[in-house]
Amino acid sequence: xxxxxxxxxxxxxxxxxxxxxxxxxxxxxxxxxxxxxxxxxxxxxxxxxxxxxxxxxxxxxxxxxxxxxxxxxxxxxxxxxxxxxxxxxxxxxxxxxxxxxxxxxxxxxxxxxxxxxxxxxxxxxxxxxxxxxxxxxxxxxxxxxxxxxxxxxxxxxxxxxxxxxxxxxxxxxxxxxxxxxxxxxxxxxxxxxxxxx
Numbered sequence: 706x707x708x709x710x711x712x713x714x715x716x717x718x719x720x721x722x723x724x725x726x727x728x729x730x731x732x733x734x735x736x737x738x739x740x741x742x743x744x745x746x747x748x749x750x751x752x753x754x755x756x757x758x759x760x761x762x763x764x765x766x767x768x769x770x771x772x773x774x775x776x777x778x779x780x781x782x783x784x785x786x787x788x789x790x791x792x793x794x795x796x797x798x799x800x801x802x803x804x805x806x807x808x809x810x811x812x813x814x815x816x817x818x819x820x821x822x823x824x825x826x827x828x829x830x831x832x833x834x835x836x837x838x839x840x841x842x843x844x845x846x847x848x849x850x851x852x853x854x855x856x857x858x859x860x861x862x863x864x865x866x867x868x869x870x871x872x873x874x875x876x877x878x879x880x881x882x883x884x885x886x887x888x889x890x891x892x893x894x895x896x897x898x899x900x901x902x
Contacts, residue, residue, distance in 0.1 A: 743821075743872040744893070750822040750870050751891035753815070754880045758855065758863075758889050761787055764809075765857040771795045773856035776824070776847045776868070777812060783824040783847070784812040796856045821873035831869075831877050831894045840869065840894070855882055863887040869894075 757774060764787070765772040773788050773796035787810035790796050800806035815824060824846050831840040847853045849866030857863045865884030871877050877894040 740876070743874065743876045746822045747870055747872055747876060747878045747893070748891060750816055751878060751880050754868060755889045755891075757785060757815075758857075758882060758887075761855075762857045762861055762863065762887050764789075766859055766861055769859045771856050771858055772809070773806075773854050773864075775801065775855075776815070776853040779812065783815045785815055786810055786812040790856075795858075796854065798852060798854055801854075822870055823873070824868055825871045826869050827871045827874065827877050833879060833894060834892075844869075846870075849882070857887060861887045 761772050761774045768789065770793075771790035773790075774785050775788060775798075776783055776785050778784075786808055788796050788801055788806045789809050791800065791805045791807055794800070796806045801808075816822060826840060826842050826844060826846050828842050830842060832838075833840050845853075846869040847866075848868075849855045849864045852864075855864045855866055862885055863882055866882050868880045869877060870880065879892050879894055881890050881892060882888075883890070
């Protein structure tokens with residue numbers, strides 16, 4: 706007895722082609738999802754830094770005197786501490802060392818122990834379009850003039866500078882503090898593509 710069923714199965718070749726197409730689409734989308742995740746982590750870290758700067762800026766305005774945040778490497782990790790001007794000449798590294806400018810918040814780890822984002826530079830050269838300069842992998846990632854101290858005045862202005870962030874791979878960003886306004890912005894950085902720059 707023969708069946709008149711019109712049901713038909715899938716051939717092995719059709720199944721393999723379908724699996725190959727799905728695999729190709731997955732391979733294309735995974736790197737972009739990874740990049741999106743890294744950018745999100747960099748933006749989150751920048752928001753944390755922004756809140757640190759906002760807090761010390763508000764402290765300075767409320768006190769009517771300079772206050773500063775100082776970044777310092779302890780072991781392999783960057784930490785920050787708050788200091789107030791103790792003698793009316795602004796917060797200065799020499800005054801911090803001598804105890805004239807008192808510490809108002811002990812050093813804390815910047816991002817805690819979680820996440821891949823940290824203050825630092827990836828192991829590749831970067832191009833900072835805003836400063837129009839090449840940033841080498843061994844450069845200091847915290848730069849406020851020639852220091853790691855960012856001071857705010859009672860009118861809200863600050864020491865201009867920047868903090869470079871890396872996601873542990875080749876992604877990088879810079880958190881820029883603008884001196885006149887005290888505003889803080891995040892800029893994503895591109896790797897140096899050609900040595901001609």
